Amino acid sequence: MKEFNELAFKDGLRYSNDHEWVSEKGTTLKVGVSDYAQDQMGDIVYVELPEVGATFEKGDEFGTLESVKAVSELYLPISGEVVAVNEDLGDAPELINRDCYANWIIEIKPADMSELEDLLSVDAYRELLKG
Amino acid sequence: MKKTPGRSGLIFDEPLLWEKGKKGRHGMSIPASDVPAAALPEALQGAGPDFPDLSEIDVVRHYTRLSQWNYGVDSGMYPLGSCTMKYNPKINEKVAATPELAAAHPMLGDEYVQGNLQIMFELQEYLAAITGLPGVSLQPAAGAHGELTGMLVFAACHRARHSKRTKILIPDTAHGTNPASAALCGYKPVPIKSGANGILRVESVAEVMDEETAGIMITNPNTLGLFETNIRQIAEIVHAKGGLVYGDGANMNAVMGVISAARCGVDVMHLNLHKTFSTPHGGGGPGAGPLCVTGELEKYLPIPRAVKDGDTYRLDFDCPDSVGRVHAFHGNFGVLLRAYSYIRTMGAENLKKASQLAVLNAAYIKEKLKGTLQLAYNRPCMHECVFSDGLQQEDKITTLDMAKRLIDHGYHPPTIYFPLVVHGAIMIEPTETECKEDIDQFIETVKLVVQEAKDNPELLRQAPVMAKMRRLDETRAARNPCLCG
Numbered sequence: 001m002k003e004f005n006e007l008a009f010k011d012g013l014r015y016s017n018d019h020e021w022v023s024e025k026g027t028t029l030k031v032g033v034s035d036y037a038q039d040q041m042g043d044i045v046y047v048e049l050p051e052v053g054a055t056f057e058k059g060d061e062f063g064t065l066e067s068v069k070a071v072s073e074l075y076l077p078i079s080g081e082v083v084a085v086n087e088d089l090g091d092a093p094e095l096i097n098r099d100c101y102a103n104w105i106i107e108i109k110p111a112d113m114s115e116l117e118d119l120l121s122v123d124a125y126r127e128l129l130k131g
Numbered sequence: 132m133k134k135t136p137g138r139s140g141l142i143f144d145e146p147l148l149w150e151k152g153k154k155g156r157h158g159m160s161i162p163a164s165d166v167p168a169a170a171l172p173e174a175l176q177g178a179g180p181d182f183p184d185l186s187e188i189d190v191v192r193h194y195t196r197l198s199q200w201n202y203g204v205d206s207g208m209y210p211l212g213s214c215t216m217k218y219n220p221k222i223n224e225k226v227a228a229t230p231e232l233a234a235a236h237p238m239l240g241d242e243y244v245q246g247n248l249q250i251m252f253e254l255q256e257y258l259a260a261i262t263g264l265p266g267v268s269l270q271p272a273a274g275a276h277g278e279l280t281g282m283l284v285f286a287a288c289h290r291a292r293h294s295k296r297t298k299i300l301i302p303d304t305a306h307g308t309n310p311a312s313a314a315l316c317g318y319k320p321v322p323i324k325s326g327a328n329g330i331l332r333v334e335s336v337a338e339v340m341d342e343e344t345a346g347i348m349i350t351n352p353n354t355l356g357l358f359e360t361n362i363r364q365i366a367e368i369v370h371a372k373g374g375l376v377y378g379d380g381a382n383m384n385a386v387m388g389v390i391s392a393a394r395c396g397v398d399v400m401h402l403n404l405h406k407t408f409s410t411p412h413g414g415g416g417p418g419a420g421p422l423c424v425t426g427e428l429e430k431y432l433p434i435p436r437a438v439k440d441g442d443t444y445r446l447d448f449d450c451p452d453s454v455g456r457v458h459a460f461h462g463n464f465g466v467l468l469r470a471y472s473y474i475r476t477m478g479a480e481n482l483k484k485a486s487q488l489a490v491l492n493a494a495y496i497k498e499k500l501k502g503t504l505q506l507a508y509n510r511p512c513m514h515e516c517v518f519s520d521g522l523q524q525e526d527k528i529t530t531l532d533m534a535k536r537l538i539d540h541g542y543h544p545p546t547i548y549f550p551l552v553v554h555g556a557i558m559i560e561p562t563e564t565e566c567k568e569d570i571d572q573f574i575e576t577v578k579l580v581v582q583e584a585k586d587n588p589e590l591l592r593q594a595p596v597m598a599k600m601r602r603l604d605e606t607r608a609a610r611n612p613c614l615c616g
Contacts, residue, residue, distance in 0.1 A: 001529070040554075045609035068605040069531075069548045094610070 001039055004130060008035040010101045014116055015125035016077035021101070022119060028083050029116075030104035031076065033065070036129055038100045041067040044093045049085040050106065056080065058115055062106065065096070078115040080108035135576045136207060137541030142599045145196040152185040159187070200599055202543050203413075208565055208573055212515045212546035212558025213306075213354060215384045215406035216413065217489075222476055223409060223469035232468055237460035241445040248444035251437035251461065254471045258421055261482070262380070262400055263393030266429030268422045268436055269467055270458040274381050277401025277420030278312035278348070280433060283454040284399055284424060285345050285375050286316050287431040291452070294373055296345035302331045303552050304353035306379050318345055325552065329355045329508040333364045340368055346375035351395070352382045354550040355508060356493065356515035356558070366396020375399065380423075383407040384562065385490055385514035388483030392423070399424045408470035419466040433457045488563035489514040492570055496559055499574045503581050507553040515560035517553055528584040528591050530555040535602055536580045536594040542573065 013021040019037035023030045038044065046066035056062050056076045063074045084107040089095060095103040110116075120128060185193075203209065209216040227233060235244050255267040271277035282299075289296045299318040301309050303325055310320035321339055326332040336347065347369050351359040359365070366376045378397035384407045392400050404419040405412035412418050424432060434453045435446035461467070477485065490513050497506065497516035505521035520530040534544035534557070546558040561570055583590050595601065 001524075001527075043606035043609075045606060066609075068609055070551055094606075 002035075007039070007129065008101070009122050009126060011122050013101070013122060014077070014119035015122065015128075016075070016119055017128065018075045018077075020075065020077050022077050022116065023104075024116065028107050028109050029078070029080070030107050032104045033074070033096065033100055034125070035100050037072075038096050041065060041072060042069050043067055044096050047089040047093045047096070047105065049089065050082050052082050052085060054082045055111075056082070056108075065093075074105065076108070077119055078108070079111040081111070083107050083109050133572055133575070135540035135542075135572070135579065137539050137597055139597045143196045143199065145193060148183045148185065148190075148193060149181070151189050151193065152183045154184055156184045156186050156189070158185065158190065204564065207541060207543065208561070208569060209543040210545045210559045210561050210573065211413075211543060212356070212517070212560040213381070213549065214413065214546065215382075215403070215514070215560060215562055216543075217384070217406075217409055217562040218564040219409045219411050219469070220473065220476065223472040226472040227465050227468040233465065237464075241443075245444055247461070247464070248437045248446065250471050251467065252439050252444050254467055254474070255421075255437060257471075257474050258402060258423055260479075261383075261387060262397075262402070262423040263391035264397070264400060264423035265426050266424040266432050268432040268457075269419070270433045270456070270462040271401060271420040271422055272458055272463050273405070273418035274306075274379075274401060274403045274420045275308040275312055276457065277403075277422050278308060278377070278379065279315055280422050280454065280457050281377050281399040281401060281424075282313050282316040282318065283457075284422070284428055284431045285318075285377070287452065287454050288375065288428055289345055292373070294342075296343055296374075298344045300336065300339060300344060300347040300369075302347075302349060302353070304329065304331070304355055304357075304550060305348055305350045306354060306381055307549075309348040309350070309377075309379060313345075313348060325353070325355075328510060329353070329357045329552075331359055331361060331365065333361045333368065336365045337368050340372050340374060342372050344369075344372065344374055346377060346398075348377040348379060349397075350379040350382060352385045352513040352515075354382075355517050355552070356382075356385075356512045356560075357508060357510065358385075358513055362395045362397075370396065375428075381406060382514065385486055387486040388479060389486055393425065398428060404466055404470040409473045410466045410469040417463045417466060419463045419470065421462075485563045486514070489561075492561040492563060492565060493559070495567075495570060496561060496574060500559075500577055503578050504557060507556065514562070515558055517550065518557045518559070519553055520555040520557070523581070523584050526584045526588050528588055530557050532588075532591040532594065533557070533577075533580050533584065536583065536591045537576065538595040539597040540576045540580065542576060 012024055014024055015021050015034060019034045021032050021034055044065055044067050048064040050062045058079045060076050061073045062076045065072045065074060086104055204216050204218050232247060235247055241248060251269055258267050259265045271280045297319060298321050299313040300323055301320045302323045313320050323335050349359060351362055353359055369376050375398045376396055378392050378400035380400045380402040383402055387407060400423050401420045404410050430450060430452040431454055433456055434450050435448045437444055438447040493512055493514050493516050497512050504518035507517040507519055530547045534547050537544045548556055550556055
């Protein structure tokens, strides 16, 4: 597993305490998991995705990641409607391990853009992991 | 220290049966037919199944070799936490093989199988005495099946009370199958986080328990091997809102004969006969997960159940409120026989002692290893103790590496990466089976592995090196499973 100084972070994203990220700009937002999350999970072997059109409240479980070690729930950091899911993950769940920031999981139309404010900036997220 | 039990020996390779044999070879010879040949109807013609052509010795060697690769409780310590891999006394097998019991046809009338029915009736009575819950169904075929049946009983009870309930509370230290069992009955599982000490807090339950919640499913001791000390207060809160309390009895081996589930406020509980009551499991055969309920809920239990009228026994089908059948005939009858044999040969006092020794053994391991491995929760444990790889992080050694290295030293690894609430969990359940000398040897072996992690970490990353197969590519197996022979 990676040391803190080996972890990758990406600017221009908002992060949740559950290690999901949300893109910051646009009318629709992409959602994925952080480098810390994919590293902790280990090799991901299955991604369970929601239906396009499904709506979730902030904090709802919208899918699961399955690795050889465990199954982890994915929690939506902000409320919204799913407008797209990353179909590539169906055949190649390892894409998340390869580049967790390029390989988003779902795209949502947020119900309330101001909820983004409650999420962590990249610096605040770095601090969280530093503990 | 004494040498660890692991040694290398000559391991035979063995191909698949399809890769063995030769066209035309067979297991027995029969005389040439003197019956005139007749044409086969077209519908019956075809290529037929692809069976290999093998002699008897091909088949015997094949399965003998496969059996030599086995590791079981009969070959060594099997400290697989949460699974209660205790020794299964051979007298249970002898009893279960009694022809009068084993060969009885399941459709025989009650008058021809009085002995079998008596055993079922008495087993129901024993399990009622052990849990304090008087209504018992022997039908469920395993733990999760017992949970499902229990949830059907919950639903039947709430329906009869005209009370609409849509949710069920499930702590994060409950058994992993609980949410699925509840969801199959239409209840939405509401997770509850355990407190910082690994125990469920009364306030956490009070916050979420309402009149739309069917009840709570609680595993006690929980999957951290800790006793839920607030169980009575939690049960009171759930009952006050009209809910029911499900006790997952999978960890009963810690408290058999020590606590009464009924007095803890539990309304419905399943027992795993294949764990606590020493019947084979883990590839060793089917299980049994009898369901025990309060007197009030008894009428909802599956049919039929064994009852006693005067001096005779019969199966009672006359239960209009029953949730119906959940298993054909008498449940997994062979498993019931073994559990009955275990209870009768142990007696009440020794069942209690088995639990006490199971707890003592786990507590001993916890104390002896707590400086070697990081202890997840430093408080008295029950029948299992949970560590993590926290202390090995500086050596870049993980739980998986240590588990694999234990194989080289002759042990079945403990449960790893479960429970999920502990990062890199290592969950050890020795059961009452192991004597002090064997436990000491296991402890010394774990210490040796941890020392190897410091001195020669590559040895652990390569492990197992002594086993027939080296470390398997679990990722590839999960991503590209090959399910054909």
